[in-house]
Amino acid sequence: MRAVTWRGVNEIGVEDVAEPSILNGHDIIVEVGLSATCGSDLHLVGGYVPAMRAGDVLGHEFMGRVVDVGRDVTRHQTGDRVVVVSFTSCGRCWYCTQGLFSLCDNGNPNPAITEALWGQAIGGCYGYSHALGGWAGSHARYIRVPYADQGAFTIPEGVSDQRALFASDAAPTGWTGAHLAGVQHGDVVAVWGAGGVGQMAARAAMLMGAERVVVIDRLENRLEQVRTHIGAETLDYERIDVAAELRERTGGRGPDVCIEAVGMEAHGSGPSHLYDQVKQQLRLQTDRPTALREAIYACRKGGSVFTLGVFAGLVDKFPLGAVMNKGLTLRGAQQHGHRYIPEILDHMSRDEVRTEHLATHVMSIEDGPRGYQMFTEKEDGCVRAVFAPGA
Numbered sequence: 001m002r003a004v005t006w007r008g009v010n011e012i013g014v015e016d017v018a019e020p021s022i023l024n025g026h027d028i029i030v031e032v033g034l035s036a037t038c039g040s041d042l043h044l045v046g047g048y049v050p051a052m053r054a055g056d057v058l059g060h061e062f063m064g065r066v067v068d069v070g071r072d073v074t075r076h077q078t079g080d081r082v083v084v085v086s087f088t089s090c091g092r093c094w095y096c097t098q099g100l101f102s103l104c105d106n107g108n109p110n111p112a113i114t115e116a117l118w119g120q121a122i123g124g125c126y127g128y129s130h131a132l133g134g135w136a137g138s139h140a141r142y143i144r145v146p147y148a149d150q151g152a153f154t155i156p157e158g159v160s161d162q163r164a165l166f167a168s169d170a171a172p173t174g175w176t177g178a179h180l181a182g183v184q185h186g187d188v189v190a191v192w193g194a195g196g197v198g199q200m201a202a203r204a205a206m207l208m209g210a211e212r213v214v215v216i217d218r219l220e221n222r223l224e225q226v227r228t229h230i231g232a233e234t235l236d237y238e239r240i241d242v243a244a245e246l247r248e249r250t251g252g253r254g255p256d257v258c259i260e261a262v263g264m265e266a267h268g269s270g271p272s273h274l275y276d277q278v279k280q281q282l283r284l285q286t287d288r289p290t291a292l293r294e295a296i297y298a299c300r301k302g303g304s305v306f307t308l309g310v311f312a313g314l315v316d317k318f319p320l321g322a323v324m325n326k327g328l329t330l331r332g333a334q335q336h337g338h339r340y341i342p343e344i345l346d347h348m349s350r351d352e353v354r355t356e357h358l359a360t361h362v363m364s365i366e367d368g369p370r371g372y373q374m375f376t377e378k379e380d381g382c383v384r385a386v387f388a389p390g391a
């Protein structure tokens with residue numbers, strides 16, 4: 001079968017790979033209907049996440065139809081239309097039973113790499129390097145889904161493929177951030193980044209009762225999507241002083257919750273950005289925390305800062321003094337989607353969560369390199385390139 005693969009830093013290929021088959025009784029095989037690019041893929045493509053190998057199939061946000069079922073699977077049958085969470089979690093280990101699914105002890109068959117990086121291994125994710133398990137990704141006709149009773153969710157009738165697709169990764173990531181950051185009724189929430197993840201974090205915060213949600217970016221087409229489809233306020237950080245404007249909108253106090261949905265390749269300007277970029281390219285630091293720093297400075301005293309944006313290792317000029325002296329709570333996580341997807345699908349059925357607009361460019365697998373180019377460069381207003389392998 002044809003698949004979109006990683007060939008090297010900034011090199012995307014389309015090639016023939018072996019079709020998957022059931023290897024374990026808990027597996028299903030899904031015929032991929034739609035598979036989206038995600039901001040996390042950019043960190044792989046750019047060479048910021050280690051342990052990719054030439055020929056690895058990319059893609060972790062997907063939906064499709066079940067075409068084969070292992071003998072121990074109880075919740076799925078051939079023909080079911082499913083959305084699959086991007087993390088491969090067992091549902092049974094200590095972490096899974098605490099609802100911390102992306103920290104699963106069994107979802108990553110190569111724990112040594114992240115153990116060396118972070119002290120302890122985290123779970124696995126499709127198409128996300130050998131550090132996160134080496135699982136084949138979803139930009140292909142078929143994909144093997146392990147722990148299928150835990151990770152695959154039947155899509156309610158009436159929820160379109162294009163809407164359900166984003167219940168795989170972008171939406172549950174937004175829910176993870178808003179929930180674990182502790183969004184409460186009446187809060188003011190600021191979100192950095194108006195990509196799929198930032199938009200979904202904003203929507204989650206609104207549904208969790210936030211009184212005011214402000215999304216920050218510089219790309220007008222994305223800010224426009226936020227106003228139209230999410231219903232949140234927006235700020236263009238190239239036009240105004242974000243911290244001052246956020247104070248202005250919060251009676252001088254600053255947002256109660258600040259969610260960072262940008263990650264290690266943040267855009268910025270001025271000498272500090274240049275300094276960060278040079279250090280990152282020389283591998284003297286692995287990540288550029290521009291938006292995270294801004295979130296920490298902008299947050300109200302005693303507030304909560306959450307990073308959904310992916311960071312791989314070490315950062316420089318981290319404002320620990322502000323975190324400590326302002327009494328901030330700082331958290332981050334990869335998404336624990338297993339916990340939120342049923343609720344998200346319900347919201348989607350009731351038209352309370354809309355995501356179709358994120359799929360700005362739908363194309364065939366053969367267009368893999370073009371899709372990644374458009375998504376990376378944000379060409380033609382691309383928010384997500386989506387591959388339809390059957391098209």
Ligand SMILES: NC(=O)c1ccc[n+]([C@@H]2O[C@H](COP(=O)([O-])OP(=O)(O)OC[C@H]3O[C@@H](n4cnc5c(N)ncnc54)[C@H](O)[C@@H]3O)[C@@H](O)[C@H]2O)c1
Pocket residue numbers: 038039040041042043169170173192193194195196197198216217218219222237261262263264265266267268290291307308309310333334335383
């Ligand atoms: N925690 C998780 O489980 C999880 C899951 C999916 C994605 N992610 C991560 O979330 C982040 C966002 O993902 P995405 O798919 O929305 O990516 P994306 O690339 O589509 O969007 C990122 C947005 O951030 C904006 N941005 C860049 N610099 C900024 C700055 N300084 N201030 C404000 N906005 C800025 C960009 O213009 C862009 O619109 C990525 O780091 C991705 O790896 C995490």
Ligand SMILES: [Zn+2]
Pocket residue numbers: 038039040041060061086169170
């Ligand atoms: Zn992702």
Ligand SMILES: [Zn+2]
Pocket residue numbers: 089090091092093094095096103104105106107
């Ligand atoms: Zn587990």
